[in-house]
Amino acid sequence: MPSSRMRTAEGRIVCNEGHGGIFYRLEAALPDPVGFVPGQFAMVSGWPGNDPLLPRPLAIFRSAAGPKGKGTVEFVYKVVGRGTALLSGLHPGAPLSLTLPLGRGFDLGKEGRLYWLVGGGVGFSSVFPAAAALARKRADFEMFLGSRTRDQLPPKEWTPGGTAPGRLHLCTEDGTAGFFGRVTDAVTERMGLLSASEASRLTILSCGPWEMLKELALGAANRGVEMQAALESHMACGFGVCWGCVVALREDEKTAYRRVCKEGPVFDAREVVW
């Protein structure tokens, strides 16, 4: 049984390859298998030296038990700055330092819900594991993926098994694939067609850029739809001690700063001060 206990681990890179020139899939061998809740993440580093100083938070994409009690973990990331650029230059066989699994993932526990999974950009890396978990539970879900253009959608082979054709909705802002427009527009349009009872049964699980999540949260709130949002933030530690990654949450009339790494990264969208 893979352990979900938070720990540090020295891994070794098995694969770190580019896909479509935009996403990288990083797979590392670990001393023991890691259990995780979709939406949870790891702090990852492996480049030599002190610059950049801090590890990078990456959503856990997949994990598996390997032979002889060992494990593997996979991440999908996009090069956005120096840390991820250096990460993309690491070769198979290189050591990788990890702290994982971290944070609070998606709550997939409720029975009889209808789920819409919404991923913008590289946000699918949090949403796909949720889809895989829902498929295993035979839960009712649909998936919406958005990107600027067709080449920035995730490769087809990464789509989790159990995602029924016709229940995967692709959206591109330039209309080169699927729905012509932003994923928020596609989801908002679909929400408008729901009956009140359908809306009350729906939970949106989402990950993507702040503006996308914000718009989605407002639309969901208008229709009385529950929404869980996986947030991103600059963080130094990832396990709750630096207090650098906070987001403002609404708590009984007041607002409080809560840690994205600890109380999140998944938050009830109604509580976030967008």
Add this chain to the structure above:
Amino acid sequence: MKPDLSVTLGSLRLRNPVMSASGTFGYGLEFAPFYDISRLGAIVVKGLSLAPTHGNPPGRIVETASGMLNAIGLQNIGVERFIEDVAPRLADAGATFAANIYGRTVEEYEEVARRLSGLPSLAAIEVNASCPNVKEGGIAFGSSPEGVSRLTGRVRNATDKPVWVKLSPNVSDIGSVAQAAEGAGADAVSLVNTLVGMAVDHRTRRPKLSNVTGGLSGPAIKPVALRMVWEACKRVKIPVIGIGGIQTAADALEFLLVGASAVQVGTANFRNPGVCVEILEGIEAFLREERLSGIGEYRGKLAL
């Protein structure tokens, strides 16, 4: 033979010289999943104020070359909750711990110190005379020898616990400030806190921190910290706790070599949660390798 790692800070004996630095170690219990926290010389918990504090809005941190800037704004649970919820658990874990404190006024410092004095398990009080991110967070007192003297004296009289005064590097003469703390009754001084810095975005034309300026930490500041610890050690007789960019056993040993009695490890905890124990084991391995019987045979032995 196993080298003697223990060190004394005035009346206090620590099992080894490796402590966590305040603000980088939460309340200590957060590290229990990674290792036995009772192994550390001491844990210095995140700065406590009289009432819980919300801290600054995001963005609170920015990475810089070999370092980082933070402007957290001393967000904390407040001294009462620390006493009720956290301290008993630290004691149960067998940890030696010190409380870092700050106030908006000298009276608040006194009151926080007074309340903590009733905690039998508390090893020491570290007075934050140097947070650069909150106007009232100590910098108002910490930037001159007179201010440090006044604050130290008042806290000294408010508690029977050992009082450590954490000093700011943002001063022109660290030796005078350290002497002021010593003269007012401090049991030790700890230095350095972060260096005031700034980061801006040349495209958006905006500061990267909501607070505009923040405190620089990490390996980038180590040479500055080492120089200041060396200077302070020459000027005071009380123990000096060295802080600033320590990431490895070698870094920690350098601070001991220039005269520090103990060290605190800060930002390195963010990049590697197990780093304090690695440093501890590294120091022990070094003493063995050099056939030294203990820290005392090495501390302050800089060959000039």
